[in-house]
Amino acid sequence: MPSTRTKILAALAAAPLVIALSACASGAGAEGGDDVVRIGVVGKSDPQWPAFEEAAAEAGIEIELVDFADYAQPNPALSEGELDLNQFQHIVYLADYNVSADEDLTPIGATAIYPLGLYSTKVESVDDIQDGDTVAVPDDPSNLARALLVLQSAGLIELKDGGSIFSTVADIDEAKSKVKVTPLEASLTPTSLPDVAAAVINNDFVEDAGLTFADAIAKDDPSDPNALPYVNIFAARAEDKDNATYKKLVEIFQTDPDVQAGLLESSGDTAVPLTTPVADLEASLADVEDDTRAQG
Structure with missing residues:
Protein backbone atom coordinates (compact mmCIF):
# COMPACT_ATOMS: atom_id res chain seq x y z
CA MET A 1 0.00 0.00 0.00
CA PRO A 2 1.21 3.60 -0.59
CA SER A 3 2.59 5.37 2.46
CA THR A 4 0.82 8.33 4.07
CA ARG A 5 3.39 10.56 2.38
CA THR A 6 2.53 9.18 -1.07
CA LYS A 7 -1.21 9.54 -0.44
CA ILE A 8 -0.75 13.17 0.56
CA LEU A 9 1.25 13.87 -2.58
CA ALA A 10 -1.42 12.18 -4.68
CA ALA A 11 -4.10 14.32 -3.07
CA LEU A 12 -2.12 17.46 -3.82
CA ALA A 13 -1.65 16.37 -7.43
CA ALA A 14 -5.40 15.98 -7.77
CA ALA A 15 -5.91 19.70 -7.16
CA PRO A 16 -6.82 21.61 -10.32
CA LEU A 17 -3.85 22.76 -12.38
CA VAL A 18 -4.24 26.45 -13.14
CA ILE A 19 -2.46 27.60 -16.25
CA ALA A 20 -2.83 31.01 -17.81
CA LEU A 21 -4.26 30.60 -21.26
CA SER A 22 -5.85 33.18 -23.47
CA ALA A 23 -9.51 32.76 -24.31
CA CYS A 24 -8.60 31.14 -27.60
CA ALA A 25 -5.63 30.46 -29.82
CA SER A 26 -4.67 32.75 -32.62
CA GLY A 27 -5.10 30.07 -35.28
CA ALA A 28 -2.34 30.76 -37.78
CA GLY A 29 -3.66 30.71 -41.31
CA ALA A 30 -2.71 28.05 -43.84
CA GLU A 31 -0.33 30.45 -45.49
CA GLY A 32 1.31 31.54 -42.27
CA GLY A 33 1.07 35.23 -41.56
CA ASP A 34 1.89 37.12 -38.41
CA ASP A 35 -0.20 35.05 -35.99
CA VAL A 36 1.46 33.31 -33.08
CA VAL A 37 1.23 29.52 -33.08
CA ARG A 38 0.54 28.27 -29.54
CA ILE A 39 1.98 24.83 -28.81
CA GLY A 40 1.29 22.87 -25.63
CA VAL A 41 4.21 20.88 -24.21
CA VAL A 42 5.19 19.10 -21.02
CA GLY A 43 8.73 20.21 -20.20
CA LYS A 44 9.22 23.61 -21.81
CA SER A 45 12.73 23.85 -20.36
CA ASP A 46 13.94 20.84 -22.37
CA PRO A 47 16.75 21.96 -24.70
CA GLN A 48 14.95 21.13 -27.95
CA TRP A 49 12.36 23.84 -27.35
CA PRO A 50 14.55 26.97 -27.27
CA ALA A 51 16.25 25.65 -30.41
CA PHE A 52 12.85 25.03 -31.99
CA GLU A 53 11.64 28.54 -31.15
CA GLU A 54 14.77 30.02 -32.75
CA ALA A 55 14.55 27.86 -35.87
CA ALA A 56 10.85 28.68 -36.29
CA ALA A 57 11.58 32.40 -35.95
CA GLU A 58 14.26 32.14 -38.63
CA ALA A 59 11.57 30.62 -40.87
CA GLY A 60 9.27 33.56 -40.12
CA ILE A 61 6.98 31.68 -37.72
CA GLU A 62 6.43 32.99 -34.20
CA ILE A 63 5.53 30.30 -31.69
CA GLU A 64 4.50 30.41 -28.06
CA LEU A 65 5.16 27.35 -25.92
CA VAL A 66 2.56 26.71 -23.23
CA ASP A 67 4.01 24.50 -20.50
CA PHE A 68 1.87 21.95 -18.65
CA ALA A 69 2.82 20.09 -15.50
CA ASP A 70 0.97 16.88 -16.37
CA TYR A 71 -0.53 15.03 -19.31
CA ALA A 72 -4.22 15.58 -18.55
CA GLN A 73 -4.33 19.20 -19.75
CA PRO A 74 -2.87 19.68 -23.28
CA ASN A 75 -5.46 17.70 -25.26
CA PRO A 76 -8.53 19.44 -23.79
CA ALA A 77 -6.77 22.77 -24.30
CA LEU A 78 -6.20 21.89 -27.97
CA SER A 79 -9.78 20.69 -28.45
CA GLU A 80 -11.12 23.90 -26.93
CA GLY A 81 -9.01 26.11 -29.21
CA GLU A 82 -6.70 27.38 -26.48
CA LEU A 83 -3.77 25.84 -28.38
CA ASP A 84 -3.00 25.40 -32.06
CA LEU A 85 -0.88 22.27 -31.59
CA ASN A 86 0.49 20.12 -28.84
CA GLN A 87 3.53 17.84 -28.64
CA PHE A 88 3.79 15.60 -25.61
CA GLN A 89 2.07 12.29 -26.34
CA HIS A 90 2.21 9.06 -28.27
CA ILE A 91 -0.53 7.61 -30.47
CA VAL A 92 -1.96 5.32 -27.80
CA TYR A 93 -2.48 8.25 -25.43
CA LEU A 94 -4.13 10.32 -28.17
CA ALA A 95 -6.42 7.43 -29.16
CA ASP A 96 -7.57 7.00 -25.57
CA TYR A 97 -8.33 10.72 -25.33
CA ASN A 98 -10.19 10.87 -28.65
CA VAL A 99 -12.39 7.91 -27.77
CA SER A 100 -13.14 8.94 -24.20
CA ALA A 101 -13.76 12.61 -25.08
CA ASP A 102 -15.41 11.95 -28.47
CA GLU A 103 -12.84 14.17 -30.17
CA ASP A 104 -10.92 13.95 -33.45
CA LEU A 105 -7.46 15.32 -32.72
CA THR A 106 -5.02 13.98 -35.28
CA PRO A 107 -1.25 13.48 -35.71
CA ILE A 108 0.45 15.77 -38.21
CA GLY A 109 4.01 14.54 -37.72
CA ALA A 110 6.26 12.25 -35.72
CA THR A 111 8.98 13.41 -33.35
CA ALA A 112 10.57 10.39 -31.68
CA ILE A 113 9.99 7.21 -29.76
CA TYR A 114 11.36 6.82 -26.25
CA PRO A 115 12.02 3.72 -24.21
CA ASP A 221 12.64 -1.73 -26.83
CA PRO A 222 11.66 1.24 -29.03
CA SER A 223 12.98 -0.52 -32.15
CA ASP A 224 10.28 -3.21 -31.90
CA PRO A 225 8.09 -3.01 -35.07
CA ASN A 226 5.05 -3.23 -32.79
CA ALA A 227 6.10 0.02 -31.12
CA LEU A 228 4.46 2.32 -33.74
CA PRO A 229 1.56 3.18 -31.40
CA TYR A 230 4.11 4.61 -28.96
CA VAL A 231 5.61 7.09 -31.46
CA ASN A 232 5.37 10.64 -30.10
CA ILE A 233 3.63 13.14 -32.31
CA PHE A 234 2.56 16.69 -32.99
CA ALA A 235 -1.25 16.77 -32.70
CA ALA A 236 -3.70 19.23 -34.23
CA ARG A 237 -7.44 19.57 -34.58
CA ALA A 238 -8.68 17.57 -37.58
CA GLU A 239 -9.66 20.69 -39.52
CA ASP A 240 -6.07 21.95 -39.25
CA LYS A 241 -4.24 18.82 -40.39
CA ASP A 242 -3.32 20.35 -43.75
CA ASN A 243 -2.28 23.74 -42.35
CA ALA A 244 0.91 24.67 -44.21
CA THR A 245 2.38 26.57 -41.26
CA TYR A 246 1.91 23.63 -38.93
CA LYS A 247 3.44 21.24 -41.46
CA LYS A 248 6.44 23.57 -41.75
CA LEU A 249 6.87 23.48 -37.97
CA VAL A 250 6.93 19.67 -38.06
CA GLU A 251 9.54 19.78 -40.81
CA ILE A 252 11.66 22.19 -38.77
CA PHE A 253 11.47 19.95 -35.71
CA GLN A 254 12.43 16.87 -37.71
CA THR A 255 15.30 18.40 -39.68
CA ASP A 256 16.90 21.25 -37.70
CA PRO A 257 20.19 19.92 -36.28
CA ASP A 258 20.01 22.01 -33.10
CA VAL A 259 16.47 20.82 -32.38
CA GLN A 260 17.50 17.22 -32.93
CA ALA A 261 20.57 17.65 -30.74
CA GLY A 262 18.37 19.12 -28.01
CA LEU A 263 15.93 16.22 -28.34
CA LEU A 264 18.73 13.72 -27.80
CA GLU A 265 20.18 15.74 -24.93
CA SER A 266 16.86 15.98 -23.12
CA SER A 267 16.37 12.21 -23.39
CA GLY A 268 19.88 11.28 -22.35
CA ASP A 269 20.47 10.04 -25.90
CA THR A 270 17.66 7.50 -25.52
CA ALA A 271 15.23 9.10 -28.01
CA VAL A 272 14.99 7.57 -31.47
CA PRO A 273 14.07 10.50 -33.80
CA LEU A 274 11.54 9.58 -36.48
CA THR A 275 10.03 10.97 -39.67
CA THR A 276 7.25 8.39 -39.90
CA PRO A 277 4.81 9.24 -42.75
CA VAL A 278 1.68 10.96 -41.48
CA ALA A 279 -0.47 8.40 -43.30
CA ASP A 280 1.10 5.65 -41.18
CA LEU A 281 0.48 7.65 -38.00
CA GLU A 282 -3.15 8.24 -38.98
CA ALA A 283 -3.65 4.55 -39.78
CA SER A 284 -2.14 3.52 -36.45
CA LEU A 285 -4.36 6.01 -34.61
CA ALA A 286 -7.46 4.69 -36.37
CA ASP A 287 -6.55 1.10 -35.49
CA VAL A 288 -5.91 1.88 -31.84
CA GLU A 289 -9.13 3.92 -31.61
CA ASP A 290 -11.08 0.99 -33.06
CA ASP A 291 -9.47 -1.40 -30.59
CA THR A 292 -10.15 1.04 -27.75
CA ARG A 293 -13.85 1.26 -28.63
CA ALA A 294 -14.01 -2.53 -28.84
CA GLN A 295 -12.53 -2.76 -25.36
CA GLY A 296 -15.25 -0.44 -24.07
Missing part, protein backbone atom coordinates in the same frame (compact mmCIF):
# COMPACT_ATOMS: atom_id res chain seq x y z
CA LEU A 116 10.02 3.59 -20.98
CA GLY A 117 12.23 2.86 -17.98
CA LEU A 118 12.02 1.30 -14.52
CA TYR A 119 14.01 3.21 -11.87
CA SER A 120 14.96 2.66 -8.25
CA THR A 121 16.82 4.45 -5.48
CA LYS A 122 16.91 1.29 -3.37
CA VAL A 123 18.25 -1.45 -5.64
CA GLU A 124 20.77 -1.55 -8.46
CA SER A 125 19.17 -4.29 -10.56
CA VAL A 126 15.84 -5.99 -11.12
CA ASP A 127 17.28 -9.12 -9.50
CA ASP A 128 17.56 -7.23 -6.20
CA ILE A 129 13.80 -6.61 -6.03
CA GLN A 130 12.26 -8.95 -3.45
CA ASP A 131 9.06 -11.00 -3.50
CA GLY A 132 6.18 -8.86 -2.30
CA ASP A 133 7.90 -5.52 -2.97
CA THR A 134 5.80 -2.70 -4.40
CA VAL A 135 6.45 -1.08 -7.78
CA ALA A 136 4.73 2.17 -8.85
CA VAL A 137 3.49 2.74 -12.40
CA PRO A 138 1.74 5.65 -14.19
CA ASP A 139 -2.03 5.40 -13.85
CA ASP A 140 -3.18 6.83 -17.19
CA PRO A 141 -4.42 3.89 -19.29
CA SER A 142 -1.94 4.04 -22.16
CA ASN A 143 1.18 4.42 -20.04
CA LEU A 144 -0.13 1.98 -17.43
CA ALA A 145 -0.41 -0.78 -20.03
CA ARG A 146 3.04 -0.04 -21.42
CA ALA A 147 4.51 0.01 -17.90
CA LEU A 148 2.98 -3.38 -17.14
CA LEU A 149 4.59 -4.78 -20.28
CA VAL A 150 7.95 -3.42 -19.06
CA LEU A 151 7.47 -5.16 -15.72
CA GLN A 152 6.50 -8.38 -17.44
CA SER A 153 9.57 -8.27 -19.68
CA ALA A 154 11.68 -7.73 -16.54
CA GLY A 155 10.18 -10.85 -14.95
CA LEU A 156 8.45 -8.96 -12.16
CA ILE A 157 4.84 -9.71 -13.10
CA GLU A 158 2.91 -12.02 -15.37
CA LEU A 159 -0.12 -10.82 -17.29
CA LYS A 160 -2.95 -13.32 -17.70
CA ASP A 161 -3.46 -12.74 -21.42
CA GLY A 162 0.19 -12.13 -22.27
CA GLY A 163 -0.29 -8.36 -22.22
CA SER A 164 -1.44 -5.71 -24.69
CA ILE A 165 -1.75 -1.95 -25.03
CA PHE A 166 -4.96 -2.30 -23.00
CA SER A 167 -3.58 -4.22 -20.03
CA THR A 168 -4.63 -3.07 -16.54
CA VAL A 169 -3.71 -4.13 -13.02
CA ALA A 170 -6.73 -6.45 -13.15
CA ASP A 171 -4.84 -8.49 -15.78
CA ILE A 172 -1.94 -9.23 -13.43
CA ASP A 173 -1.72 -12.87 -12.35
CA GLU A 174 -0.83 -12.15 -8.73
CA ALA A 175 -0.05 -15.79 -7.95
CA LYS A 176 2.65 -15.82 -10.64
CA SER A 177 3.96 -12.29 -10.06
CA LYS A 178 6.87 -11.25 -7.88
CA VAL A 179 5.76 -7.72 -6.98
CA LYS A 180 2.69 -5.69 -6.11
CA VAL A 181 1.83 -2.88 -8.49
CA THR A 182 0.55 0.55 -7.38
CA PRO A 183 -0.73 2.96 -10.06
CA LEU A 184 -0.08 6.67 -9.42
CA GLU A 185 -0.53 9.85 -11.42
CA ALA A 186 2.46 9.96 -13.80
CA SER A 187 4.15 12.99 -12.20
CA LEU A 188 4.02 11.24 -8.81
CA THR A 189 5.89 8.09 -9.73
CA PRO A 190 9.29 9.80 -9.21
CA THR A 191 8.29 11.13 -5.78
CA SER A 192 7.15 7.63 -4.78
CA LEU A 193 10.67 6.22 -5.03
CA PRO A 194 11.42 6.50 -1.28
CA ASP A 195 8.31 4.44 -0.57
CA VAL A 196 8.56 1.70 -3.22
CA ALA A 197 11.18 -0.72 -4.50
CA ALA A 198 11.06 0.80 -7.99
CA ALA A 199 8.89 2.92 -10.26
CA VAL A 200 8.23 3.17 -13.98
CA ILE A 201 8.83 6.85 -14.75
CA ASN A 202 7.87 8.66 -17.94
CA ASN A 203 10.77 10.40 -19.64
CA ASP A 204 9.39 13.88 -18.91
CA PHE A 205 9.85 13.33 -15.18
CA VAL A 206 13.12 11.36 -14.98
CA GLU A 207 15.47 14.31 -14.57
CA ASP A 208 13.04 16.07 -12.22
CA ALA A 209 13.62 13.13 -9.87
CA GLY A 210 17.39 13.71 -9.93
CA LEU A 211 17.89 10.63 -12.08
CA THR A 212 19.50 10.07 -15.46
CA PHE A 213 18.14 7.85 -18.19
CA ALA A 214 21.16 5.61 -17.74
CA ASP A 215 19.86 4.84 -14.22
CA ALA A 216 17.03 2.69 -15.61
CA ILE A 217 17.26 -0.90 -14.35
CA ALA A 218 14.87 -2.11 -17.07
CA LYS A 219 13.19 -0.63 -20.16
CA ASP A 220 11.29 -1.58 -23.28
